[in-house]
Amino acid sequence: MxxxxxxxxxxDSPFALSHLDSLESEAVHIFxxxxxxxxxPVILFSGGKDSIVMLHLALKAFAPAPVPFTLxxxxxxxxxxxxxxxxxxxxxxxxxxxxxxxxxxxxxxxKLRERPDGTRNPLQTVPLTEAIQQHRFDAVFGGGRRDEExxxxxxxxxxxxxxxxxWDPRRQRPELWQLYNGRHAPxxxxxxxxxxxxTELDVWQYIAREGIELPEIYFAHEREVFARSGMWxxxxxxxxxxxxxxxxxxxxxxxxxxxxxxxxxxxxxxxTLDAVIAEIAASRLTERGATRADDKMSEAAMEDRKREGYx
Amino acid sequence: MTSTTEQxxxxxxxxxxxxxxxxxxxxxxxxxxxxxxxLLHDSKSVLxxxxxxVEAASLKRGQEAPDLALLTDGLRAExxxxxxxxxxxxxxxxxxxRFILADTPGHVQYTRNMVTGASxxxxxxxxxxxxxxxxxxxxxxxxxxxxxxxxxVVLAVNKMDLVDYQEPVFAAIAEEFTTYASxxxxxxxxxxxxxxxxxxxxxxxxxxxxxYGGPTVLEHLETVPVSHDLTxxxxxxxxxxxxxxxxxxxxxxxxxxxxxxxxxxxVGEQITVLPSGxxxxxxxxxxxxxxxxxxxxxxxVTIRLADDIDISRGDLLAPVGDAPAxxxxxxxxxxxxxxxxxxxxxxxxxxxxxxxxxxxxKEIPSRLTLDDLSQHPNPGQLVANDIGRVVVRTAEPLxxxxxxxxxxxxxxxxxxxxxGTTLAAGxxxxxxxxxxxxxxxxxxEGWDF
Numbered sequence: 001m002x003x004x005x006x007x008x009x010x011x012d013s014p015f016a017l018s019h020l021d022s023l024e025s026e027a028v029h030i031f032x033x034x035x036x037x038x039x040x041p042v043i044l045f046s047g048g049k050d051s052i053v054m055l056h057l058a059l060k061a062f063a064p065a066p067v068p069f070t071l072x073x074x075x076x077x078x079x080x081x082x083x084x085x086x087x088x089x090x091x092x093x094x095x096x097x098x099x100x101x102x103x104x105x106x107x108x109x110x111k112l113r114e115r116p117d118g119t120r121n122p123l124q125t126v127p128l129t130e131a132i133q134q135h136r137f138d139a140v141f142g143g144g145r146r147d148e149e150x151x152x153x154x155x156x157x158x159x160x161x162x163x164x165x166x167w168d169p170r171r172q173r174p175e176l177w178q179l180y181n182g183r184h185a186p187x188x189x190x191x192x193x194x195x196x197x198x199t200e201l202d203v204w205q206y207i208a209r210e211g212i213e214l215p216e217i218y219f220a221h222e223r224e225v226f227a228r229s230g231m232w233x234x235x236x237x238x239x240x241x242x243x244x245x246x247x248x249x250x251x252x253x254x255x256x257x258x259x260x261x262x263x264x265x266x267x268x269x270x271x272t273l274d275a276v277i278a279e280i281a282a283s284r285l286t287e288r289g290a291t292r293a294d295d296k297m298s299e300a301a302m303e304d305r306k307r308e309g310y311x
Numbered sequence: 312m313t314s315t316t317e318q319x320x321x322x323x324x325x326x327x328x329x330x331x332x333x334x335x336x337x338x339x340x341x342x343x344x345x346x347x348x349x350l351l352h353d354s355k356s357v358l359x360x361x362x363x364x365v366e367a368a369s370l371k372r373g374q375e376a377p378d379l380a381l382l383t384d385g386l387r388a389e390x391x392x393x394x395x396x397x398x399x400x401x402x403x404x405x406x407x408x409r410f411i412l413a414d415t416p417g418h419v420q421y422t423r424n425m426v427t428g429a430s431x432x433x434x435x436x437x438x439x440x441x442x443x444x445x446x447x448x449x450x451x452x453x454x455x456x457x458x459x460x461x462x463x464v465v466l467a468v469n470k471m472d473l474v475d476y477q478e479p480v481f482a483a484i485a486e487e488f489t490t491y492a493s494x495x496x497x498x499x500x501x502x503x504x505x506x507x508x509x510x511x512x513x514x515x516x517x518x519x520x521x522x523y524g525g526p527t528v529l530e531h532l533e534t535v536p537v538s539h540d541l542t543x544x545x546x547x548x549x550x551x552x553x554x555x556x557x558x559x560x561x562x563x564x565x566x567x568x569x570x571x572x573x574x575x576x577x578v579g580e581q582i583t584v585l586p587s588g589x590x591x592x593x594x595x596x597x598x599x600x601x602x603x604x605x606x607x608x609x610x611x612v613t614i615r616l617a618d619d620i621d622i623s624r625g626d627l628l629a630p631v632g633d634a635p636a637x638x639x640x641x642x643x644x645x646x647x648x649x650x651x652x653x654x655x656x657x658x659x660x661x662x663x664x665x666x667x668x669x670x671x672x673k674e675i676p677s678r679l680t681l682d683d684l685s686q687h688p689n690p691g692q693l694v695a696n697d698i699g700r701v702v703v704r705t706a707e708p709l710x711x712x713x714x715x716x717x718x719x720x721x722x723x724x725x726x727x728x729x730x731g732t733t734l735a736a737g738x739x740x741x742x743x744x745x746x747x748x749x750x751x752x753x754x755x756e757g758w759d760f
Binding site: 016021023028033036060062160169285286 | 328329330358359360361397398399400401402404408409411423424426427430431537551552554555556558560561564568569570575597599600607609610611624648660662664665718719722723724726730731732733736
């Protein structure tokens with residue numbers, strides 16, 4: 001039989017890169033492409049683990065020079081105080097410049113209306129897109145990963161957005177080799193996702209390898225929470241708990257950080273990076289499935305929000 | 312096989328795992344979704360909430376069993392039409408390796424999507440229905456894999472359960488495919504008889520095919536060598552960005568940042584800068600914070616030189632004595648990926664590594680029919696999904712390698728300067744599409760069974 005040709009043994013070539021090194025190298029290449037081709041790039045920075053990893057990669061990509069990008073945070077007004085504290089400390093430490101687009105200011109000015117369910121995540125789209133227009137950002141880095149969600153699995157590394165920041169999944173540019181096409185007309189911008197090919201586990205393993213500091217809420221701690229739609233939400237001024245919901249103190253941690261109204265905690269006793277990694281490896285739930293209420297709104301919730309300009 | 316929990320517990324130790332990028336290709340009903348679904352499912356990459364979402368969506372559509380295709384069809388339009396429109400990227404892992412799967416649609420009109428998926432793939436899985444054997448679409452997939460120089464090709468002969476797991480059926484298909492693909496220049500072909508539905512030889516070895524002694528699909532994916540032997544590669548370093556801190560701490564630091572496209576670079580090595588032709592010596596290599604003596608593809612590094620010479624984004628560093636020739640005339644095979652056509656006389660932009668230059672399409676000598684590899688001379692233009700030869704004149708000299716020598720420095724994009732659309736994916740130099748009349752008309756009948 002002539003069918004099976006050359007099945008090689010796995011050889012550990014001295015030139016083989018570990019998967020983390022491959023992903024790191026690719027992400028750094030993406031950061032440098034943007035620095036080389038765009039006028040006004042910005043990194044979306046929320047103080048969440050993905051944006052923290054993005055910033056760490058950007059610091060490495062341009063060292064010993066400073067990161068040639070500013071940061072932008074869309075503050076929902078319901079952010080975890082520990083995360084805001086972390087955000088401000090990191091910005092100061094690296095001498096970075098941070099723009100904040102505030103959902104609360106939009107609500108106070110009557111430009112946005114609070115939703116009946118109290119969720120502010122979808123309200124971020126308008127302040128985000130207006131900040132992009134106002135500052136004339138032409139490349140906007142996001143920490144989105146393709147493993148997060150089925151619509152995100154279709155996202156390009158360089159994703160062209162029109163002047164309304166809209167994503168049209170049927171009119172995406174094919175992305176070939178490592179040749180990213182960042183051409184855009186005035187008013188348009190490109191969303192850039194350097195962590196496209198990373199998984200949640202990759203992010204955590206990289207954090208562990210690089211010794212990157214995170215906000216404490218990623219590790220197990222006791223917190224007053226209440227149950228809603230199968231998730232533990234933190235009690236707070238944003239509108240929870242309701243009368244029918246009871247608060248209890250539990251040992252929990254967060255897998256994602258975001259708006260308190262829709263970001264759920266998971267029961268956990270993982271207080272170290274190793275324990276977190278072991279916990280995620282054994283989990284039967286995806287990061288978003290376990291912790292995000294807003295993605296459950298409809299079968300195509302993420303695609304619909306992305307079309308409007310959300311990340 | 313270890314249990315999935317054990318496999319994942321081992322991930323705390325990350326040092327040993329490598330990354331394999333691969334692409335799947337198959338016609339509409341060859342069972343590609345089932346194969347992808349099984350690989351994802353059996354490697355624990357389909358989690359409870361995703362499965363529940365698929366079950367709920369299937370039920371809503373009136374289907375009794377969960378439709379695994381809904382796992383991979385992420386867009387509204389895809390789910391509505393029940394077809395895969397666009398490339399999606401999937402991630403799964405075993406204890407031995409991490410995988411990035413470019414899941415490409417099988418429809419004839421989406422050749423550009425397979426080209427997209429194959430451009431970064433180290434391996435392509437081509438699916439064939441055991442009952443139909445090698446068909447037109449199979450040959451198209453083999454041709455694209457050959458054209459894109461995907462180093463490893465797996466022929467997965469699926470639905471073996473429907474041909475009573477007969478060895479001769481598999482052997483005949485494997486033989487025919489291997490002969491065809493080898494002629495096109497596919498360097499390595501591994502044929503595996505599988506049933507994606509029943510699970511034969513996908514993750515677990517089949518109890519129904521004792522006559523098969525080779526690896527399962529997953530085993531092969533886990534063990535196929537990822538890295539090339541770098542000793543034979545021409546070292547190439549496209550300069551992406553110049554790092555010049557000009558701070559009190561680093562007043563004189565001047566580094567050339569980039570990702571090594573091919574081969575290896577060493578401190579002390581003599582290099583030539585293209586297109587200027589100036590030479591210097593590598594005085595230091597910074598590998599993301601660590602000073603090293605040697606670095607290799609695809610590491611992102613910063614190279615420092617002994618001499619202060621004029622170097623900027625778009626330049627290429629190569630070893631003295633092993634630099635590519637520069638030229639303003641590019642001959643290449645292109646796959647046209649846009650809806651608007653590419654015509655002779657058209658002004659375009661050409662993006663090669665980190666350099667984008669003005670260019671004009673001088674000639675389109677031929678258009679290739681992938682089905683039978685026949686050449687149509689001087690088609691005048693190329694439209695979506697066409698593959699053809701082009702001759703392009705650039706405004707500035709480019710240091711272009713042959714795609715056969717380097718996928719990274721032999722590839723380029725043609726871009727519409729008016730609206731930025733990516734028009735075509737280019738592969739410089741010779742390919743099987745160069746030769747005239749490869750189509751073997753007398754073999755035609757043998758193909759149709």
